[in-house]
Amino acid sequence: MSCSLVISVIIPITNVLPDLAGPEASVAELTDFICAAQIAKSADAYLPHESKLPNIYIENGTHKKRKFYECEILKRKKQRGYGSNSFGGDNETIRLPKPMIGFGVPSEVTELCPVFHRALPDAAIGPPYFYYENVALAPKGVxxxxxRFLYDVEPEFVDSKYFCAAxxxxxxxxxxxxxxxxxxxxxxxxxxxxxxPLTRKWWPEWDTRTKxxxxxxxIGSAKLTERIRKALERWDGVPPLNVQKYVLDECRKWNLVWVGRNKLAPLEPDEVEMLLGFPRNHTRGGGISRTDRYKSLGNSFQVDTVAYHLSVLKDLFPGGINLLSLFSGIxxxxxxxxxxGIRLKNVVSVEISEVNRNIQRSWWEQTNQTGNLIDLADVQQLNGDRLEQLMxxxxxxxxxIGGSPCNNLxxxxxxSxxxxxxxxxxxxxxxxRILDLVKCIMGRQQ
DNA sequence: TTAACTATGAACGGTATA
DNA sequence: TATACCGTTCATAGTTAA
Incomplete structure (x- = not known):
């Protein structure tokens, strides 16, 4: 992985551009530089065809890159206004809604069904359509x-508990x-x-969880559930409140369910698959370990939630779609x-994990897809030339579509x-970077 | 019998929201 | 105050291959 290189890039950039971010640079300015540096690491890949770009990019050697960074930084600053702060500031704008239903959830699941309308910023209007996902409870400013990067589109925050049991x-x-x-x-x-349904028989009344x-x-370990079982066996019937609280805290922390008298267990991989909307045994086979199944599933979309948002594409693309799926996981x-029921005509799927690529490939074959699946490993290797060739x-x-890694969020x-x-x-x-490149290429082709 | 590799268990706070 | 959180790391048990 060349991720580690990113950090080493950040420092030199602040050094070579003292006029824009000297040692006294504010957190906001540095944040902009860091953001620019992330793009900069792939700056060459970012530029599809030099001959088609504005003159500012056409300079010799490293000067070209520097001009590019400057341009990016100034653009971002202009977009959001000088002096605003990306981290820990008190002028944040984005708040999580309550209830967390985004621009609405299926009316069957809630009384609250307000009618939403939104006007997208001009820069956000496709083609292509894009869909980005990540954890809602990220650090402030994220x-x-x-x-801001995704063309100032307002995020839609949704809790999948309105779609499934988790x-x-x-x-x-x-x-x-x-x-x-x-x-x-x-x-x-x-x-x-x-x-x-099999847990119903063993579910004690004092465990009031419904989701x-x-x-x-x-997942929780067998040792933990054994400890809980022993703690519960000391009481004939309803345990005292402090024991109830201990057990419920562990149940909530590890998502334990009742599978016998005083007996709790973590969810099985196929139960996680079902809850997330995947076919049973979707992650089975291909030599994947149980641990890795949990990991791949835990990192994935809730299918019903995402499908609800994507359902509008069915009428827009009756003949099917060409899909670029980044960080596609399983x-x-x-x-x-x-x-x-949307046909997948051509799918370019980028996923770093080999077992995940295998899972997706075998799903593709099992479901008799008639389209074409191209799988790639590293988003950082996907440059403008390759994209243009594919397109x-x-x-x-x-x-x-893609949900980038949430590890650090x-x-x-x-x-970390x-x-x-x-x-x-x-x-x-x-x-x-890749979204902006595709927009750029498609804009040129039109 | 080793050694290398793989899978699992357990300990590890802090932030943000209500 | 109470609750929740697409996780990381290391030790060790378990497995495989020579």
Whole structure:
């Protein structure tokens, strides 16, 4: 991975541009430089054809790159106004809605069904359509930065507990229409008891949970559930309140469910698949370990939620779509589109994990897809020439979808919750880079 | 029997929101 | 105050191959 190079790039840039960010540069200015540096690491890839670009880019050697950075920085500054702050400032604009239903959820699941209207900024209007996803509860300022880069589109925050039996608080930035959405059918079970009927028999009255918490990448251990069992066995009947609280705290933390008398267990991989809207055994086979199944699933989309947002594409593209899927994981976007009945004509899927690529490839074959699947490993290697070559072969992308790594944003991370500049999460800037490149190329082709 | 590799268990706070 | 969180790291058990 060349991510580690990013950090080393940041310092020289602040040094070579003292007029813009000297040692006294504010946090906001430095943040801009960092953002620019993320793009800069792929600056050559960013520029598709020098001959087609404005003169400012056409200079010799490294000077070209420097001009490019300057241009980017000034553009960002102009966009948001000088002096605003991306981190920890008190002038943040983006707040999480309550209830977290974004621009609406299927009317069957809530009484609250306000009619939303939104006007997209001109720069955000496609083609292509784009759809970006990440954790809602990111450090302060992260969603402001994401939104600013993605053409100032307002994020849509949705908790998947309105679609299935497990919570999943996520933000989505997209330029799709928001009217006339429809959900996947059948609607998935929305309570723990409906989703996991076998647990009903053992569920004690004092465990009042009806929804699971967010399905994460790790599960509770057998030792933990054994400890809980022993703690409960000391009491015949209802345990005292302090024991109840201990057990419930662990249940909530690890998403444990009741599978026997005094017996709790973490969800099985196929239960996680079901809750997230994937076909049973989607992640099975191909030599993947149980641990890795949890990891791949924990990193994935909730299919029903994403499909609801993507459903508007069905009427727009009756003949099917060409899809660029970045950080595609186990193929949540592809599964969502397939379940919506939208034909996948050409899919360029970029995913760093080999087992995930295998999972997606075998799903592609099992579902008898008639389109063409091209899988690539590294978004950082996807440059303008390769994109243009791909797009020339089938006429551009209709949708660019992806959820970039959340490792450095997620609340569970006690070690490296470094925000968008973190090692993995900085790949967001590659999502933006590639999206902007495709917009640029498609704009030229029209 | 080793050694190398793989899978699992357990400990590890802090931020943000209500 | 209470609750939730697409996680990381290291030790060790378990497995494979020579």
């Amino acid at each position: 969603w402001d930065t994401i939104s 919570a999943r608080k996520r933000g989505y930035v997209h330029n799709l229409p928001i009217n006339n959405r429809f959900p996947l059918l059948p609607l998935p079970p929305r309570t723990i008891h409906d989703a996991l 699971l918490n967010c399905l994460q990448t790790c 193929g949540g976007a592809e599964v969502a589109l397939h379940r919506l 020339n072969s089938f006429g551009g992308f209709d949708l660019i 997620a609340g569970s991370n006690r070690v 919750r470094d925000g968008l500049e973190g090692k993995e999460s900085s790949l967001f800037f590659d999502y933006f």
